[in-house]
Amino acid sequence: MKVLVTGGVGFVGVHLLPWLEHDSAIESVVILDSLCYTSIPSVLHGLSDKFKFIKGDICEVTRVADLVSTVDVVINLAAQTFVDNAINDSLPFVMTNIFGLASILEAIRKDKCRQRLVHISTDEVWGEALVGSFNEESPYHPRNPYSATKAAADHMIRAYGSTYGLRYNIIHFPNLYGRWQYPEKLIPATIARLSRDEKARIYGDGQQTRTWLHVNDAVDGLLRVFHHATMRTYTLGTDDVWTNLDVVKLICRLMGKDETSIEFVEDRLGHDRHYVVDCSRICQELNWRPTIKFEVGVADIIAWFKAHQRWWETAHQ
Numbered sequence: 001m002k003v004l005v006t007g008g009v010g011f012v013g014v015h016l017l018p019w020l021e022h023d024s025a026i027e028s029v030v031i032l033d034s035l036c037y038t039s040i041p042s043v044l045h046g047l048s049d050k051f052k053f054i055k056g057d058i059c060e061v062t063r064v065a066d067l068v069s070t071v072d073v074v075i076n077l078a079a080q081t082f083v084d085n086a087i088n089d090s091l092p093f094v095m096t097n098i099f100g101l102a103s104i105l106e107a108i109r110k111d112k113c114r115q116r117l118v119h120i121s122t123d124e125v126w127g128e129a130l131v132g133s134f135n136e137e138s139p140y141h142p143r144n145p146y147s148a149t150k151a152a153a154d155h156m157i158r159a160y161g162s163t164y165g166l167r168y169n170i171i172h173f174p175n176l177y178g179r180w181q182y183p184e185k186l187i188p189a190t191i192a193r194l195s196r197d198e199k200a201r202i203y204g205d206g207q208q209t210r211t212w213l214h215v216n217d218a219v220d221g222l223l224r225v226f227h228h229a230t231m232r233t234y235t236l237g238t239d240d241v242w243t244n245l246d247v248v249k250l251i252c253r254l255m256g257k258d259e260t261s262i263e264f265v266e267d268r269l270g271h272d273r274h275y276v277v278d279c280s281r282i283c284q285e286l287n288w289r290p291t292i293k294f295e296v297g298v299a300d301i302i303a304w305f306k307a308h309q310r311w312w313e314t315a316h317q
Contacts, residue, residue: 001025001026001027001072001073002026002027002028002029002030002070002071002072002073003020003026003028003029003030003071003072003073003074003075004029004030004032004067004068004070004071004073004074004075005017005020005029005030005031005032005074005075005077006032006033006058006074006075006076006077006078006100006104007032007033007058007076007077007078007079008029008031008032008033008075008077009031009033009035009039009040009041009043009044009053010033010038010039010040010077010078011038011040011176011178011180011181011182011215012077012120012176012215012218012219012222013031013033013040013043013077014040014043014180015178015179015180015215015216015218015219016075016077016219016222016223017029017031017043017047017051019219019223020050020051021047021048021050021051023223025227026050027050028050028051028052029050029051029052030051030052030053030054030067030070030071031044031051031052031053031054032054032056032058032063032064032067032078033053033054033055033056033078034055034056034057034058034078035055037182037315038182038184038315040180054067057096057100058076058078058096058100058101058103058104059095059096059099059100059103060103061103061106061107064103064104064107065103065106065107065110065111067107068104068107068108068111068115069107069111071115072114072115072116073115073116073117073118073226074104074108074115074116074117074118075118075120075222075226076101076104076117076118076119076120077120078096078100079096079097079120079150080092080093080096080097080146080149081122081146082146082184082185083124083144083146083147083268084184084268085146086144086145086146086149087144087145087268087269087270090145090146090149093145093146093149094145094149097146097149097150097152097153098149098152098153098156101119101153101156101157102156104117105117105156105157105160105166108160108166109160109164109166113164113165113166113167115167116167116168116169117157117166117167117168117169118168118169118171118222118225118226119153119154119157119168119169119170119171120171120173120222121150121153121154121170121171121172121173122147122150122172122173122174123172123173123174123175123211123235123237123275123277124142124143124144124146124147124150124272124275125140125142125147125150125151125154125172126138126139126140126141126142126275127140127141127142127143127147127272127275128141128143128272128273128274128275129274129275129276130273130274132276133275133276133277133278134235134275134276134277134278135235135277135278135280135281136172136231136233136234136235136281140154140155143270143272144269144270144272154170157170158170161232168232169225169226169229169232169233169234170232170233170234171221171222171225171233171234171235171236172233172234172235172236172277173213173218173236174210174211174212174213174236174237174238174277175210175211175212175213176212176213176214176215176218177212177213177214177215177297177298177301178214178215178216178297178301179215179300179301179304181215181301182315183312183315186244186247186248187247187251187298187301188301188305188312189201190247190248190251191251191255191301191302191305192305192312192313194251194252194255194257194261195255195305195306195309199261199262199263200248200251200252200261200262200263201262201263201264201265202244202245202248202262202263202264202265203244203264203265203266203267203268203271204264204266204267204268204271205245205264205267206243206244206245206246206248206264207243207244207245207273208243208244208271208272208273208274209241209242209243209244209273209274209275209276210241210242210243210244210247210275211237211238211240211241211275211276211277212238212240212241212242212247212294213236213237213238213240213290214290214292214294214297216291216292217236217238217290217291217292218236220288220291221234221236221282221286221288224282224286224287224288225282225286228286229286230285230286231281231285234279234281234282234286235277235278235279235281235282236277236279236282236288236290237276237277237278237279237290238279238290238294240290240293240294241276242294245262247298248262249262250294250295250298251298251302254298254299254302255302
């Protein structure tokens with residue numbers, strides 16, 4: 001099996017590639033990545049001849065078509081994901097998350113839908129759940145430009161499935177965390193600020209609740225879908241549902257800081273208050289279970305950040 005991984009030098013990709021390295025079912029892997037500011041190019045060092053890296057953007061229609069024609073499966077990790085950036089300027093999100101995805105879909109269509117698409121989506125497409133939880137059948141109600149572009153991508157994929165017979169899987173990730181995450185997201189940003197003896201920042205009152213999943217568990221779920229999917233859409237999640245404030249308090253405690261190290265700032269526009277996901281489908285059908293408890297995962301990240309200070313200081317300049 002030949003695979004194209006778009007956005008493979010990003011946060012999820014850096015954890016996925018070692019698994020693909022040792023997957024005997026995969027003959028070769030082409031990695032297409034634009035090497036944007038969140039990329040981790042050091043992951044490319046030491047990869048075997050099984051891998052070929054190409055610097056490029058998924059919006060480059062001709063290049064994408066050429067690459068897609070050489071593979072059997074496309075794993076699309078390429079995306080703009082930071083909500084704050086989308087609020088400030090949504091156009092890069094429209095280009096990457098919608099137009100870039102469309103270039104992949106058109107490449108597959110023109111090759112008579114010979115390839116299967118495994119696409120990473122988000123739980124944010126469902127918007128805000130004031131009660132209960134979201135699952136694969138929940139209606140979409142995105143509430144910020146980022147989640148709107150991801151919702152549009154999901155709709156495009158399903159439309160190509162209905163119209164052209166595209167074979168696809170959509171995987172909804174909740175909030176991910178883990179090593180190598182760019183220090184703009186809540187957990188690495190908090191660790192970075194506290195490491196510099198600056199105050200950790202909380203939007204609004206910090207009572208926004210989120211489902212947190214370690215990136216290693218997310219990659220395991222992705223690979224289960226890649227190899228064994230029986231349905232088109234799957235949602236990953238855990239019982240680790242925390243408020244943003246409690247997440248920051250945990251990090252403070254693990255880093256030997258007290259709550260005076262926290263400051264509250266003006267809330268983000270369109271900030272979803274609460275979303276929790278139901279991952280029973282993938283648990284029942286593919287026997288997937290998350291294995292890393294949140295407190296253990298966060299403690300590991302703090303230790304890792306201390307050992308990789310040069311990386312995150314450089315990354316956040």
